[in-house]
Amino acid sequence: MSFFNNEDVENMKKLAELIRVLNTTGHNPATSGNYSLRSLTSPDYAIVSESGVDKSKFDVDHFLPVYFKSHEIHPLFQRPGRKSSDETDIHLAIYESTNAGCVLHSHKLEALLFADFFKNQDFATIEGLELLKGLKGIKTHEVKIKIPLFDNTQDIRALSEKIKPILQNASTSEVPTHAAILRGHGIYVWGETVSDAKRHLEVFDYLFQHQIQTKRYNC
Amino acid sequence: MSFFNNEDVENMKKLAELIRVLNTTGHNPATSGNYSLRSLTSPDYAIVSESGVDKSKFDVDHFLPVYFKSHEIHPLFQRPGRKSSDETDIHLAIYESTNAGCVLHSHKLEALLFADFFKNQDFATIEGLELLKGLKGIKTHEVKIKIPLFDNTQDIRALSEKIKPILQNASTSEVPTHAAILRGHGIYVWGETVSDAKRHLEVFDYLFQHQIQTKRYNC
Amino acid sequence: MSFFNNEDVENMKKLAELIRVLNTTGHNPATSGNYSLRSLTSPDYAIVSESGVDKSKFDVDHFLPVYFKSHEIHPLFQRPGRKSSDETDIHLAIYESTNAGCVLHSHKLEALLFADFFKNQDFATIEGLELLKGLKGIKTHEVKIKIPLFDNTQDIRALSEKIKPILQNASTSEVPTHAAILRGHGIYVWGETVSDAKRHLEVFDYLFQHQIQTKRYNC
Amino acid sequence: MSFFNNEDVENMKKLAELIRVLNTTGHNPATSGNYSLRSLTSPDYAIVSESGVDKSKFDVDHFLPVYFKSHEIHPLFQRPGRKSSDETDIHLAIYESTNAGCVLHSHKLEALLFADFFKNQDFATIEGLELLKGLKGIKTHEVKIKIPLFDNTQDIRALSEKIKPILQNASTSEVPTHAAILRGHGIYVWGETVSDAKRHLEVFDYLFQHQIQTKRYNC
Numbered sequence: 001m002s003f004f005n006n007e008d009v010e011n012m013k014k015l016a017e018l019i020r021v022l023n024t025t026g027h028n029p030a031t032s033g034n035y036s037l038r039s040l041t042s043p044d045y046a047i048v049s050e051s052g053v054d055k056s057k058f059d060v061d062h063f064l065p066v067y068f069k070s071h072e073i074h075p076l077f078q079r080p081g082r083k084s085s086d087e088t089d090i091h092l093a094i095y096e097s098t099n100a101g102c103v104l105h106s107h108k109l110e111a112l113l114f115a116d117f118f119k120n121q122d123f124a125t126i127e128g129l130e131l132l133k134g135l136k137g138i139k140t141h142e143v144k145i146k147i148p149l150f151d152n153t154q155d156i157r158a159l160s161e162k163i164k165p166i167l168q169n170a171s172t173s174e175v176p177t178h179a180a181i182l183r184g185h186g187i188y189v190w191g192e193t194v195s196d197a198k199r200h201l202e203v204f205d206y207l208f209q210h211q212i213q214t215k216r217y218n219c
Numbered sequence: 220m221s222f223f224n225n226e227d228v229e230n231m232k233k234l235a236e237l238i239r240v241l242n243t244t245g246h247n248p249a250t251s252g253n254y255s256l257r258s259l260t261s262p263d264y265a266i267v268s269e270s271g272v273d274k275s276k277f278d279v280d281h282f283l284p285v286y287f288k289s290h291e292i293h294p295l296f297q298r299p300g301r302k303s304s305d306e307t308d309i310h311l312a313i314y315e316s317t318n319a320g321c322v323l324h325s326h327k328l329e330a331l332l333f334a335d336f337f338k339n340q341d342f343a344t345i346e347g348l349e350l351l352k353g354l355k356g357i358k359t360h361e362v363k364i365k366i367p368l369f370d371n372t373q374d375i376r377a378l379s380e381k382i383k384p385i386l387q388n389a390s391t392s393e394v395p396t397h398a399a400i401l402r403g404h405g406i407y408v409w410g411e412t413v414s415d416a417k418r419h420l421e422v423f424d425y426l427f428q429h430q431i432q433t434k435r436y437n438c
Numbered sequence: 439m440s441f442f443n444n445e446d447v448e449n450m451k452k453l454a455e456l457i458r459v460l461n462t463t464g465h466n467p468a469t470s471g472n473y474s475l476r477s478l479t480s481p482d483y484a485i486v487s488e489s490g491v492d493k494s495k496f497d498v499d500h501f502l503p504v505y506f507k508s509h510e511i512h513p514l515f516q517r518p519g520r521k522s523s524d525e526t527d528i529h530l531a532i533y534e535s536t537n538a539g540c541v542l543h544s545h546k547l548e549a550l551l552f553a554d555f556f557k558n559q560d561f562a563t564i565e566g567l568e569l570l571k572g573l574k575g576i577k578t579h580e581v582k583i584k585i586p587l588f589d590n591t592q593d594i595r596a597l598s599e600k601i602k603p604i605l606q607n608a609s610t611s612e613v614p615t616h617a618a619i620l621r622g623h624g625i626y627v628w629g630e631t632v633s634d635a636k637r638h639l640e641v642f643d644y645l646f647q648h649q650i651q652t653k654r655y656n657c
Numbered sequence: 658m659s660f661f662n663n664e665d666v667e668n669m670k671k672l673a674e675l676i677r678v679l680n681t682t683g684h685n686p687a688t689s690g691n692y693s694l695r696s697l698t699s700p701d702y703a704i705v706s707e708s709g710v711d712k713s714k715f716d717v718d719h720f721l722p723v724y725f726k727s728h729e730i731h732p733l734f735q736r737p738g739r740k741s742s743d744e745t746d747i748h749l750a751i752y753e754s755t756n757a758g759c760v761l762h763s764h765k766l767e768a769l770l771f772a773d774f775f776k777n778q779d780f781a782t783i784e785g786l787e788l789l790k791g792l793k794g795i796k797t798h799e800v801k802i803k804i805p806l807f808d809n810t811q812d813i814r815a816l817s818e819k820i821k822p823i824l825q826n827a828s829t830s831e832v833p834t835h836a837a838i839l840r841g842h843g844i845y846v847w848g849e850t851v852s853d854a855k856r857h858l859e860v861f862d863y864l865f866q867h868q869i870q871t872k873r874y875n876c
Contacts (some may be wrong), residue, residue: 027266030791130404135247185787349623353468568842572687
């Protein structure tokens with residue numbers, strides 16, 4: 001564990017605990033879901049969850065340092081059959097396009113069902129709810145947020161390139177963006193810290209539930 | 220901790236435990252929700268939860284004494300960046316208008332969805348269910364309760380002034396009132412003790428679920 | 439505790455544990471719900487839960503021996519303000535009309551919503567599902583069970599008299615009856631043992647969920 | 658316990674733990690559900706859960722070795738009143754028709770509700786969702802899986818014979834099959850290992866929830 005400095009290790013512990021909690025509430029069924037941190041002291045790499053781990057057993061040892069330049073695991077961590085998440089490229093793209101310090105990728109059903117209300121649109125929107133204030137930079141419920149939507153694909157590298165300019169634009173908009181949805185797949189949520197990312201995920205989960213109910217029953 | 224007398228400390232422990240339990244059932248996602256007690260021995264202040272705390276970690280140290288007159292934290296508890304809940308004014312208004320000893324503010328989705336059935340109305344109503352008897356002062360299911368509804372706003376001071384006369388009227392009505400809903404925001408529930416407030420919150424949560432299902436499917 | 443014999447104490451422990459578990463899954467919000475045993479060695483009394491106890495804290499000390507003849511608590515257990523459940527009469531009526539050894543009264547919402555599909559009818563029915571075999575005496579899914587329905591009332595004594603002949607008839611029918619629903623109130627479920635009653639409650643809970651979904655969406 | 662070799666015992670421990678976890682999430686209400694392993698060292702028998710056990714208390718002692726030839730428990734494990742699951746024949750048929758190493762039979766409601774969308778059809782289908790990749794042998798969301806559907810019956814022996822050729826055909830198809838649904842009853846899910854079977858069950862549970870929501874609301 002000595003490869004990582006203390007600050008990173010503290011965050012890895014926090015994030016591993018969060019991953020196990022998220023496992024009990026439907027965020028990462030069937031070993032799905034992946035999670036990462038931006039290294040606080042080594043700007044060259046991100047710390048990304050290993051592929052194929054049962055998230056109910058996730059621990060700090062399941063984090064791997066991945067280099068931004070090569071998208072490869074640091075040689076010290078390479079083992080036969082071990083690889084970082086299949087969606088590592090998207091995590092790296094988010095760090096390259098925003099000031100995120102932590103990225104959470106959840107498969108929770110509500111994100112998919114919510115996005116289905118915005119067929120053939122590039123963005124989903126939500127407005128007028130108090131809990132929007134749980135998103136960093138938002139101070140009133142009288143606001144409309146936009147969440148970028150992308151079609152699912154197995155070409156993760158191409159998708160990560162497509163995501164970058166959209167997140168870069170979104171970062172400079174008046175109303176900040178902290179999430180993106182892959183249709184039929186799941187949601188990426190981020191924040192400057194583990195706590196911010198956790199809070200943002202809770203906000204989106206709540207907002208999606210509200211919106212699904214409200215849009216279905218039109219009340 | 221010596222600032223508070225024993226009776227208050229006992230209630231703070233009870234309420235902190237309740238807050239953590241409520242966190243596991245959707246009442247305060249994303250550090251939302253706020254909670255308070257009327258001091259049992261110092262009529263000059265209420266004991267209000269600190270702003271921005273992750274409710275899964277809420278402890279007695281996150282309670283702050285707030286003076287009714289000034290709406291300010293007692294000097295002994297002031298720290299840079301520390302403040303009582305943004306909605307402190309509403310808690311104080313409830314104590315000033317009712318005989319509440321404990322106030323719970325939950326963001327649970329059902330309160331919002333329930334209130335949507337009463338568009339453009341000042342009160343929501345529920346009648347005819349056995350669990351209504353869980354509300355203090357109600358002895359039969361053959362009763363109709365009224366729950367005041369308010370539009371959400373970021374001007375909490377103005378809202379708290381608007382709430383007061385309505386709760387004062389409600390307090391003297393034959394059928395008692397133990398809750399008020401902010402549209403698109405959440406619910407305030409209160410009781411004379413922590414146990415009463417907890418029981419009332421459970422009653423409303425159950426009644427809202429029942430009413431949403433019944434009104435949607437008209438069965 | 440020496441008042442009760444060992445067999446009764448064992449069952450009281452089992453039932454108290456079950457009550458706490460049921461509390462975590464919506465069966466007894468707001469101190470609602472009540473529970474009882476037929477004494478295994480003293481045919482003169484039933485063992486009934488105390489009124490007004492928060493079911494998350496329910497323990498063996500919250501059971502009171504109630505005499506069938508007088509409907510009163512044994513003098514040894516009388517204390518100021520202490521009484522057995524307000525619905526004690528119904529528990530006693532069930533023991534007098536069936537061979538039940540344990541009675542569970544749950545407020546879980548699904549029983550109410552399910553009964554609403556049988557407006558103006560004396561019985562609800564369910565047929566054709568494998569889990570029906572979880573009910574004692576049922577060996578195939580090709581069966582139709584009947585559940586007696588009663589209007590809610592605060593006159594528990596009158597209701598208990600009304601229930602008796604219906605349960606006596608039901609006891610001698612080919613397809614056994616293990617439950618009765620009070621509209622807008624809750625369900626009574628019983629079995630010869632605590633395990634039987636628990637299993638029956640789980641069966642009904644599952645069947646109601648299935649029937650509500652199926653009847654709503656007609657699929 | 659010395660009857661079983663170490664490898665089998667390890668798997669029995671894993672599976673018993675999984676059964677208790679599944680009990681908390683609606684997979685085996687009312688002692689329903691049954692579970693098995695193919696013995697890793699004795700090709701002559703499967704290891705099948707005992708009939709009628711409350712799954713919240715399930716332990717390794719509730720597993721019984723059953724011979725493929727005779728469908729009977731090994732003589733060492735025979736006790737008065739003890740029998741392997743009533744659906745043992747189906748478990749054996751799955752092991753005889755596929756390369757399964759672990760079979761899980763869940764009564765979770767969603768499988769029943771999902772199957773109802775495929776009335777009078779021999780197979781249910783699902784396509785286009787990322788989580789399909791949680792099923793062994795599937796590498797893209799651009800795939801359509803088929804799940805065989807069977808009518809429920811109490812003649813388990815006849816059903817098990819009917820299932821065999823269908824699973825044998827399914828095993829050789831391009832898109833693998835890891836589950837079969839009994840209408841109004843429940844689902845069988847299998848995998849080469851306990852972990853595979855667990856992951857597959859989580860996949861199906863998620864997919865069914867998604868499909869039910871999507872098909873109902875057509876969005």
